[in-house]
Amino acid sequence: MKFLRAFFSIALIFTQLHSSFSQPAYYCATGFTENQLAEKDPLYAEKLLNHDLYLKRLVLDHWAAPQREADTVVYTIPVVFHILYLDPTENISSSLIYNEIENINEAFRNIGYYDPNTGADARIQFCLAKVAPDGTGTSGIERFETPLTDIGPNDDFTMKQQFYWDPTRYFNVYVARNLLGGGVLGYAYYPTSHGEFWDGVVLLTTMVGRSKANSAVFAHEIGHYLGLPHPFDRGCKNDDCLLDGDRVCDTPPDNSTFEGCGTFNSCTTDTDDPSANNPFTSDVPDANNQYMDYNEGLCRRAFTPGQVERMRLVLTNIRASLLESNVCQTPSAFDAGVAGIISPGLTFCDANLSLGIELKNFGLAPLNTAQLSYRLDQQPVVLGTWNGNLNYTQTDTVLLPVNGTLAPGFHTITVYSSQPNGQADGFILNDTSTLVFNYQPSLEPPFSEDFASGLPVTWTIDNPSGTGWEQAYVGCDDGSGTTCMFIDNTVMAEAGIEDGLLTPQVDLRYIQSGFLYFDRAFATDSNTVGFAESFEIAWSEDCGQTFADSAVIYSPSRNTLTTVFIASDSFDTWAPAQCSDWKKDSVDISSLRGKEVVFRFRYSKFDNGFPLYLDNIGIRGSFNTGLEPIADKSSMTIFPNPGADNFNLEIRSPESGHFQVEVMDIQGRKVAYVPIWKSQQKEVFPLDLSFLPQGIYLARIQTVSGMLVTKIRILRQ
Numbered sequence: 001m002k003f004l005r006a007f008f009s010i011a012l013i014f015t016q017l018h019s020s021f022s023q024p025a026y027y028c029a030t031g032f033t034e035n036q037l038a039e040k041d042p043l044y045a046e047k048l049l050n051h052d053l054y055l056k057r058l059v060l061d062h063w064a065a066p067q068r069e070a071d072t073v074v075y076t077i078p079v080v081f082h083i084l085y086l087d088p089t090e091n092i093s094s095s096l097i098y099n100e101i102e103n104i105n106e107a108f109r110n111i112g113y114y115d116p117n118t119g120a121d122a123r124i125q126f127c128l129a130k131v132a133p134d135g136t137g138t139s140g141i142e143r144f145e146t147p148l149t150d151i152g153p154n155d156d157f158t159m160k161q162q163f164y165w166d167p168t169r170y171f172n173v174y175v176a177r178n179l180l181g182g183g184v185l186g187y188a189y190y191p192t193s194h195g196e197f198w199d200g201v202v203l204l205t206t207m208v209g210r211s212k213a214n215s216a217v218f219a220h221e222i223g224h225y226l227g228l229p230h231p232f233d234r235g236c237k238n239d240d241c242l243l244d245g246d247r248v249c250d251t252p253p254d255n256s257t258f259e260g261c262g263t264f265n266s267c268t269t270d271t272d273d274p275s276a277n278n279p280f281t282s283d284v285p286d287a288n289n290q291y292m293d294y295n296e297g298l299c300r301r302a303f304t305p306g307q308v309e310r311m312r313l314v315l316t317n318i319r320a321s322l323l324e325s326n327v328c329q330t331p332s333a334f335d336a337g338v339a340g341i342i343s344p345g346l347t348f349c350d351a352n353l354s355l356g357i358e359l360k361n362f363g364l365a366p367l368n369t370a371q372l373s374y375r376l377d378q379q380p381v382v383l384g385t386w387n388g389n390l391n392y393t394q395t396d397t398v399l400l401p402v403n404g405t406l407a408p409g410f411h412t413i414t415v416y417s418s419q420p421n422g423q424a425d426g427f428i429l430n431d432t433s434t435l436v437f438n439y440q441p442s443l444e445p446p447f448s449e450d451f452a453s454g455l456p457v458t459w460t461i462d463n464p465s466g467t468g469w470e471q472a473y474v475g476c477d478d479g480s481g482t483t484c485m486f487i488d489n490t491v492m493a494e495a496g497i498e499d500g501l502l503t504p505q506v507d508l509r510y511i512q513s514g515f516l517y518f519d520r521a522f523a524t525d526s527n528t529v530g531f532a533e534s535f536e537i538a539w540s541e542d543c544g545q546t547f548a549d550s551a552v553i554y555s556p557s558r559n560t561l562t563t564v565f566i567a568s569d570s571f572d573t574w575a576p577a578q579c580s581d582w583k584k585d586s587v588d589i590s591s592l593r594g595k596e597v598v599f600r601f602r603y604s605k606f607d608n609g610f611p612l613y614l615d616n617i618g619i620r621g622s623f624n625t626g627l628e629p630i631a632d633k634s635s636m637t638i639f640p641n642p643g644a645d646n647f648n649l650e651i652r653s654p655e656s657g658h659f660q661v662e663v664m665d666i667q668g669r670k671v672a673y674v675p676i677w678k679s680q681q682k683e684v685f686p687l688d689l690s691f692l693p694q695g696i697y698l699a700r701i702q703t704v705s706g707m708l709v710t711k712i713r714i715l716r717q
Contacts, residue, residue: 028294029180029187030224033156037193047192051318055227056242058313071123075315077171078129078327082142082163084149084176085205092175096209097141101126103215104222107291110302113212118289119302122311124226126171127328133165134339135362135430136393137331149205150178157198164197169325171225172200173218175208185217188224191318201225216300219291223303226311226319228292232257236267241278246292248306249277254286257294264288332426335363336370336417338433339395344413347460347598348437349505349543351673352660353402357415361390362430371419376402377411406439409457413437440504440543442596442670445514447506448618452481460544462500462600469501475615476519476579484519484615486575487603501601502544506619508592514621516553516599517586521576521613523564534604535561535612537587544598554587561612576613589619636708638687638699642715645690649699651708652682663689663712664698671697689714 038044079101085091106112108122128140148159164172179187179202186203193199201221207214231246231254241249253267263285270280287293291300292307303311315323336359343356355374361367367390373383382403388396402413414434418425425431440458449456454471461469472486487499508514516537537554538547563583566574576582603612637650649661656679663672671692676685687699694716700709 027184028220028224028230029184030189030221031230032153032180033187033189036153036156037189044192048190051190051192051227052243052247055247055310055313058317059242059309062309062313071312074123074125075312075323076328077124077126077315077322078140078169078325079126079171079173080129080138080140080142080165082144082172082174084144084146084159084163084174086145086147086149086177090149090177090205091143091145092205092208094139094141097128099209100215100218101128103209103212104218106212107215107219107301108222108303113301115289115301120305120308122303122308124311124315129165129170129327130329131327131331131427133169133429134360135331135335135337135427136360149176151176151180151202153180156202160198160200164200167197167199168195168321169327171322174200174202175205176202177205179204186221188221190224190229191227191314194319195321213298213300216291220300223292223307223311227314228307228310230257231287231290231293232266236269238267238269238272238278240275241273244273246307248304248310249273250279250304250306251287251290251292252280252284254293256286256288261288261295261299331362331364333363333365334367334420334423335361335426335430336367336420337362337427337430338415338417339430341413341415341433341435342397343399344435344437345543345545346435346437347502347544348406348439349442349596349598350660351406351441352675353404353406353439355400355402355413355415357398357400357433358395359386359390359398359417360395360430361392361420362427363420364392365421366391367420369419369421370417372398372400373416373418374400374402375414375416376404377413379404381416408439408441410436410438440598442507443504444507444670445511445619445623446621448616448620449503450475450481450616451483451485454483455485456504458504460500460502462502469499472575472613474521474575474577474613476576476582484521484613486611486613487605488611498602498604500603501614503599503617505543505596505598507596508589508619509594509596510623511590511593512622513590514588514619514623515586516589516617516619517584518601518617519582519584519615520561521563521582521615522561522610523566523574523576523581524558524562524610525566533558533610533612536602538600538602539589539592539595539597540600541595541597544600547600553589574611582613582615584616590621636699636701636710638710638712641711642713644714644716645688647687647689647712649676649685649687650682651678651685651701653678653708654681656680659701661685661687662700663692664700 081097083091105125107114108124110116110119110121129138130140132138142163144163148155148162151159159174163174184204185207186201188201189199201218203218203221207217228248229246231251233246234244235255236253237244238253245251245253253269256264256266265283265285268283270283271278287304288295289299289302291303293300339358339360341356342358344353357372359370359372368387370386371383372386373381375381384400386398390396412434414432417431438458438460443458451471455461469485469487472484473482475482475484485501535556536552538552540547540551564581601614635652638647639650641647659676659678661674661676662670664670672689674687689712692714694714697712697714698709699712
C-alpha cells in the first residue's frame with residue numbers, strides 16, 4: 001500500500017504537468033523525470049516515501065531541539081553551469097550566469113526584489129565553483145557545442161553522462177534551448193538521486209539571467225533539488241501535513257496549478273490534519289506567492305519558514321557532501337596531481353612494463369619537486385622523487401620502469417603523488433590514479449580457440465554499450481564442442497554502438513603464408529531493406545590501441561555475412577540450431593608477415609537488429625621456425641657457447657636504439673625477454689639464463705635491416 005501511495009503521487013505530478021500545458025503558466029517537468037525514474041526502478045516510489053518519512057522524523061527532532069531558534073548558519077552550495085548550444089546565440093554570456101547567481105542568492109536570502117515581508121530567509125547561498133574536478137581552476141561555467149541542447153524525453157541521461165561533474169561535490173546546472181519537446185522551463189531531481197550522474201537541475205536558455213522574475217524558475221527547481229514537492233501534490237489531501245502536499249505544514253492545501261497573483265482558495269481541507277503539527281485552525285486562501293507553485297514570475301517571491309526548514313535539513317543531511325566540497329575556494333598554492341596514466345594501455349603486450357605518468361601542477365606556485373610512488377597489484381609500494389619545473393597547469397610525462405614479471409591476465413596499478421615542494425598537498429582528490437590493464441603475451445601460431453571454457457583471459461571485449469559479446473551454448477558440435485561467442489542485438493537503446501572482440505597479440509613474424517579462419521552464424525529477415533548492421537575484422541600493430549581504416553581486412557555485405565534467411569520478425573528468438581546454420585570463413589593474412597598484431601572482430605549494432613555468432617577462431621598456414629636469419633649470422637654472437645648460466649651477447653651492426661632479445665625453446669615458445677640499448681657499432685651485453693633448464697635455445701633480435709638469430713646451448717654438469 002505504501003508503494004501505491006507514493007507512486008500515485010508521482011503519477012499525479014506527471015498528469016498535472018501535461019494537463020496544464022494549455023495554460024499560460026509555469027511548466028516544470030520534475031514530476032515527469034521522477035516518473036521516468038520510477039518506471040526504470042520499481043522500488044523508486046518506495047524510496048521517495050522512505051525519504052519523506054525520514055525527513056518527517058528530522059523535522060520533528062528539529063522542533064524538539066532547544067537550538068532551533070539559533071540556527072543562523074549560512075550554507076554555501078557550489079554550482080557549475082553546463083551551457084549546451086548549437087547556434088552561437090544560445091551560448092549565453094557569462095554575465096547572464098553571474099546575473100542568475102546574484103538573483104538566486106537574493107531569492108534564497110529573501111532580500112532586494114524578493115519580498116522580505118512575506119517570505120523567509122533560507123540562509124543558503126550559491127557560488128560558482130573555482131576548482132574543477134581535476135583540481136585546476138575553473139570559472140564554474142562549462143560550454144559545449146552539441147546537438148544535445150535539444151533534450152528529448154529520452155535524452156536526459158545521455159546528455160548528463162557526457163557532461164556531469166561529481167554530483168556529491170558540485171550542484172550541476174544544465175542550460176539548453178529545448179526541454180522535453182517544448183513547453184518546459186526547467187526540471188530537477190529530488191534528493192533521492194543525490195550522487196547519481198543524472199542529479200541536478202536543467203533550465204531553458206531563455207530563463208537564465210534575463211530578469212529577477214524569470215529567476216524564480218531556478219528558485220523553483222532548486223526547491224525540488226532540496227526536497228520540496230509542488231504544493232498541489234496530492235491535491236487537497238491533508239491527513240498529515242508533513243507527508244501531504246509539499247510536506248510542509250505552513251503551506252495550506254492547494255489543488256490548483258495556476259491562479260494568477262490574486263486571492264484564490266482551491267481547498268477547504270486546511271484543518272483536516274488533527275495533529276498539533278498543523279498550524280491552521282480555519283480555512284485560508286492558497287499561498288500562490290510561493291516559488292514552488294505554478295504561477296507567473298511576478299507572483300513567485302517567497303519560501304515559507306517550513307519550506308526553509310525542510311531544505312536546510314536536506315542540505316545538512318542527505319546533501320551534506322556539498323557543504324564539505326570546498327570547491328568554491330581558490331586553488332591551493334601547492335598541489336601536485338596525477339593527471340593520468342598514459343602507459344600501459346588497457347591492453348599490454350610487452351613483458352617489460354614501463355609506467356608512463358602524467359604529472360600535473362594543479363597549484364598556483366611553481367612546482368619543483370614531488371613524491372611519486374606506485375603499487376602493482378598487491379606488491380609493496382615503490383617510492384620515488386620527481387624534480388623539475390612546472391608552472392600552474394603545466395604537465396610532465398614521467399617514465400618509470402616497473403620491476404617484476406607479469407603473469408598473463410589482468411593487473412591493477414595505482415600511482416600516488418604527494419609532498420609538492422615538500423609541503424602538504426592542498427587538494428588530495430587528484431593525487432591518485434588507478435589503471436586496470438590486461439597483459440597479453442604474444443600468441444604463437446598456429447592456434448585455434450573454440451571458447452569451450454569461456455573467453456580466455458588474454459582475449460578482450462571492447463563493448464561500450466555495456467551489453468554485447470557473451471558465451472553461448474549453440475555452437476556446431478563438430479568435435480570442438482557446442483560453445484561459441486555471441487553478440488546480442490535484439491534490444492538496443494540506440495543505433496551505431498560498436499562492440500569489439502579482440503584476440504591476444506599474435507606473432508606473425510615467421511609466417512610464410514597463412515589465414516585467419518573462423519566460423520560464423522548470422523540470420524537476417526529476407527524482407528529487410530538495407531543493412532543497418534555492419535561487421536568487420538581489422539588488425540592493430542600497437543597491441544590493440546588503434547585500428548587504422550587501412551587495416552580492415554574483412555568487411556562483408558549483408559548477403560555475404562548471412563548464413564540463414566528467416567521469417568519476418570522472428571530474428572529476436574533465432575539461434576543456430578544445426579551445423580548447416582554455420583559457415584566457415586577465412587581471410588588471407590600472408591601480407592602481415594613480419595608483424596605482431598591484434599585482430600579485432602567488430603560488430604556495429606542497430607536497435608532490434610540481428611544476432612551474430614562466432615566460433616573456432618584461429619590461424620593456420622606455413623611458418624618457418626626462426627632458424628633462418630634474415631640478416632647476416634655473423635652480426636650476432638653468443639659466448640661462451642655452450643655455457644652454463646651467464647652468457648655474453650655481442651652485436652655488430654651500425655643500428656642503434658632500443659632492442660629486445662627474445663629467447664625461445666626448440667618448440668618456438670618464448671621463455672625469456674631481455675631489453676637492451678645499443679649505441680655502438682660493436683657492443684657486448686650480459687645475458688643471464690641461469691633460470692632456464694639445460695637444452696638448446698634460439699636467441700633473436702628484430703632490427704630495421706632484418707632478423708638476427710643464433711643458437712644457444714646451455715650445458716651444466
